[in-house]
Amino acid sequence: MMPQRSMVATLDEGKVDAIFAPVDQGRQPGVAVAIAIDGKPVYRKGFGLAHMELPVVLSPSMRMRIGSTTKHFTALAYMLLCEEGRAGIDDPVGAHVPGLHAASRDATMRQLMGHVSGLRDVMAITLLLQGPSTPATDAELIDFYRTIDDRDFAPGTSWSYNNGGYMLLTAAIENITGQSLDDVLRERIFEPVGMYDTLLRRWDTDFVPNSATLHFRRADGRFTRDYMGMEVSGAGGIVSTMDDMLRWMKHMDAPIVGSAGSWQLMREPMRLANGISTGYGLGLITMPYRGVETLSHGGGVLAGNSQMIKVPAAGLDITIASNRADVSAADLANRVIDACVEGLDPVPEGKAVERRTGIFVSAANGRVVELSETGEMQLVAIDGGPPVPMRADDQGVLQLPDILLFCQQSVTFEDEGLGFMEFGHRHRLDPLDVVEGGRLGSRCGRYGSSIADTGLQIADEEGGPTMTMWGPQGSARYRLEPLADRIWKAISLGPIGAIGAILTFSEGGDRLSVTAGRMQALRFERTAGADA
Known part of the structure; x- marks a missing residue:
């Protein structure tokens, strides 16, 4: 049933055009956008090039990566198996994915889908160890869970976005059904809804017809072809058109795929042990924006991003995808809400505070x-x-x-x-009193981890301290900067400079931990006989 409206949404084409004016050109990549009110498309446009080497403009009917918006499709695929009695939402992941270490196998499927399992994120670990361009399959990444012997936190006590959890979810769906996730999504979700241009694209290196090319923008402003090397499945592998996404968002108002109970669980934010709502259900985010509730999930990929957002009280659906890394689809979508919805709360002015360093x-x-x-x-x-x-x-x-x-x-x-x-x-x-020009001294050498086939090398080189990390498929190099005697910052020497970490050495220097964003204190110990 279509949700009852309590706010008014209208389209002023000129106002919306103005939002996209900075990407309305024919020399660089851009965005595709589609907007519907009460399920009826009212705005469909593309801005910028689909590929910088071809004179083809983006279109809402062109396939584009939607990244982690994939997650609620994958969660729904698992919920369909629960409806059939073939799985349970609180089943331990080890019941469907054999051979996992005890630290991982008891996490529940509900916890995986809601990002409250506390499991290590093997995608984050792989990006750190091997860099973003190293080819690695889902199966190779899941193998990490067979030797990882700890967690980021106790299940249900905190929230941490975890792509690795959705890799495990993908493996569970495939083991239960005996089918690839590609076929499950196509047969059980896409085709019944009429999303015939939507599919799972596991590798950026695949050729897929009618697809926009991703464009990474480096620090010097150049666009390059720096793609994700690893396989991406249920965590973020779907490509869709903005037209198909509008069909899907209309379907969400009166689903024919998935029971009312399944959709309620997917929409309802989980609560932590301390009573705090995470705002995140099973692949869907419920958050207020300027006083009105929204239902959404964005998706970031290495060289682009997307946003799917609904404003149920206004009957407004917005879907945007960008094929360039330096334009935020989520920010653009919020500006569309600003332009289309009447009666929003004023933008808070905030309090002036002195900036610090x-x-x-x-x-x-x-x-x-x-x-x-x-x-x-x-x-x-x-x-x-x-x-x-x-x-x-x-x-x-x-x-x-x-x-x-x-x-x-x-x-x-x-x-x-x-x-x-x-x-x-x-x-x-x-x-912290920052140390200038620190040296690593006796801390140089090789360190190993409990995770099979991984490690790191610390070195004082002529150009300065460095760290090389490696996994089973490849390696990544970092420049090290001292923050304190035992705390150092690692900065990627690869194309993606935003990948960084904090190293904390033990007092004796025989151990260190690596923290990178959501990944907390991955432990390494000096390898026996390692040269200082």
């Missing part, structure tokens, strides 16, 4: 937060990740941009230190 560390868990500024923006980098602009709310608390609010991370200035809040968990961080 410095590096801060938590004595409790080793988390490192780096503050910097550019222009009028306060930038915050967490555990070696890329700097993100944060703005103070009316209480002076630094909040993430609207498109990242679902991560539920905030920062407050407390005397000389910081307060860091994440899903109801508060941490105190104290300022």
Whole structure:
């Protein structure tokens, strides 16, 4: 049944055109967009090139990667098996994916789909160890779960976005059905809904007809063909057209695929042990935007991104995909909501706070937060990740941009230190006296991990300290910068400079841990007989 409207959505084509004016050109890649009100398409346009080597403009009928928007399709495929009695939502993953280590096999399918399992994210580990361009299959990544002997956190106590969990979900669906996920999605979901241009594209190197090309933008402004090397399946492998996505979003209002109970579970945000709502159900995000509830899931890939967002109270559906890495589909979608929906809450002005710079560390868990500024923006980098602009709310608390609010991370200035809040968990961080020109000395050498066939090498080279990490399929190199005597920052020397990490050495130097964004304290120990 179509949800009853309580707000008014209208389309002013000129206002929406103005939103996309910066990408309305014929020299570079751009975006495709489709908008519907009460299930009826009212705006369908493409801006920019589908491929920089061909004079072909993007179109809403062209296949584009939708990235992690894939996740709720994969979750629905599993829920269909639950409806048939072939699986249970609280089954342990080990019941459907054999051979996993005890640290991973008892996580439930519900926890995987809701990102509360606490399992290590093997995609994040692979990106760190081997870089984004190294070919690796789903099966090879899942093999990590056979030797990983710890978790990021106890199940249900926190939330951490986990692509590896959806790889396990994919393997479970395939083991239960005896079919590929490609066929399950096509036969059980896409064809019944009439999404005939939508399919699972596991490899960026595959040729798929009527597809836009992805364009990565490097720091010097050049567009390049830096694609994801690994296989991507149920975590983010779908390609679709914006026309097909409108069909799907209309279907979500009155589903013919999936029971009412399954859809309720998918939409309903999970709650942690501390009572905090994650805002995330089973592959779908429920969050307010300017006072109105939205249902969404975006998708980021190495050289593009997408956003699918519904405003049920206004009957508004928006789907946008970008084939360039430097344009945010989620931000554009929010601006479309601004232009189309009447009666939204005013944009909060926030409280003016003095911007700060410095590096801060938590004595409790080793988390490192780096503050910097550019222009009028306060930038915050967490555990070696890329700097993100944060703005103070009316209480002076630094909040993430609207498109990242679902991560539920905030920062407050407390005397000389910081307060860091994440899903109801508060941490105190104290300022770090940064060491200039530090040397690694006796800490140089090889270190091994409990994860099979992985390790790292620390070296003091002529050009400065470096780290090389490796996994079964490849390796990645990093430049090291000292933050303190035992805390160092790793910066990728590959094409994707945003990949970074924090190294923390033990007092004796025989052990170290690597933290990278959501991946907490991956342990390494000096290899016996390693040269210093």
